[in-house]
Amino acid sequence: MRPYIDVHCHVGMTVSRAPVIGQSVGKCLARMASADVIGAILCPTAGGPQARGVLDSRAQNEVIANACRKYPERFPIGLGIAEVRHEQPGVDELDRAMQEEGLVGFVCHPALSGHSLGAELHAFLEVVAMHNGLCLLHQAGSTQNIATYADRFPSITFIIGHVSMSKAGQLDAIAHCAKQENIWYDVAQKPVGDESWDLAHLVNNLGNEQIMFGSDLPYYDFRLVQSQIEESQLDDETKERIAYKNAVRLVQQFRPDWVPILTPITPPQNYSEVEMWDANGARLK
Numbered sequence: 001m002r003p004y005i006d007v008h009c010h011v012g013m014t015v016s017r018a019p020v021i022g023q024s025v026g027k028c029l030a031r032m033a034s035a036d037v038i039g040a041i042l043c044p045t046a047g048g049p050q051a052r053g054v055l056d057s058r059a060q061n062e063v064i065a066n067a068c069r070k071y072p073e074r075f076p077i078g079l080g081i082a083e084v085r086h087e088q089p090g091v092d093e094l095d096r097a098m099q100e101e102g103l104v105g106f107v108c109h110p111a112l113s114g115h116s117l118g119a120e121l122h123a124f125l126e127v128v129a130m131h132n133g134l135c136l137l138h139q140a141g142s143t144q145n146i147a148t149y150a151d152r153f154p155s156i157t158f159i160i161g162h163v164s165m166s167k168a169g170q171l172d173a174i175a176h177c178a179k180q181e182n183i184w185y186d187v188a189q190k191p192v193g194d195e196s197w198d199l200a201h202l203v204n205n206l207g208n209e210q211i212m213f214g215s216d217l218p219y220y221d222f223r224l225v226q227s228q229i230e231e232s233q234l235d236d237e238t239k240e241r242i243a244y245k246n247a248v249r250l251v252q253q254f255r256p257d258w259v260p261i262l263t264p265i266t267p268p269q270n271y272s273e274v275e276m277w278d279a280n281g282a283r284l285k
């Protein structure tokens with residue numbers, strides 16, 4: 001199969017759902033290696049441990065930064081986590097993680113972190129805007145909120161995570177975000193759909209330059225989306241762009257010197273198929 005780069009890859013544990021679900025950097029590398037994913041933009045899991053408040057966010061950010069330092073050819077950039085209830089100390093931690101650890105922005109998940117993609121996130125976005133950074137935003141209802149952010153913070157590049165988990169979600173994103181040059185998209189968890197909202201429909205409406213493959217690990221068996229891309233009616237150049245070429249362009253906004261290694265990963269340890277794909281909760285099925 002062609003190489004893939006994953007722009008939506010969580011490392012850490014989600015403890016706010018039962019059963020808990022997560023993955024280590026090592027298991028992430030093993031899953032990537034088994035499915036021709038040659039690089040990823042890492043971010044923490046939402047719903048992670050928060051017993052110690054912002055110290056837990058700091059620990060999650062350090063896991064991502066350490067992985068990027070250890071495997072810069074595979075993890076060229078990483079994101080921190082934003083928890084709006086940490087207020088200014090959370091903003092300060094994001095600034096520290098970007099200045100001292102080299103993270104390029106943040107991920108947030110409104111449902112798992114209890115907010116609504118409104119003005120409560122502005123202080124965090126201001127930090128990212130100062131660094132011309134990157135935000136991976138999961139939807140909270142309409143994508144209109146993300147389009148509003150993209151207008152307000154033109155120096156930030158946004159990725160809408162799993163832009164098409166339903167027909168309504170896909171049509172909503174097309175209606176609100178198609179004209180925003182600083183919004184990119186990943187197709188994690190996309191059902192095949194019919195011609196009114198399949199992958200070709202998405203490309204026809206959002207163009208083929210800013211749609212990218214995303215795994216949403218550890219919540220989903222991303223090989224389903226790879227199959228969908230490979231079997232779609234899209235031309236081969238468009239498939240290459242979605243699989244990895246668009247992600248290379250995105251990463252190079254933040255790491256101009258980075259060149260992907262297109263050969264497979266050798267994981268630091270071996271996991272069985274069962275350990276990689278069957279032991280991680282119902283949503284991975």
Ligand SMILES: [Zn+2]
Pocket residue numbers: 008010138161216
């Ligand atoms: Zn996600």
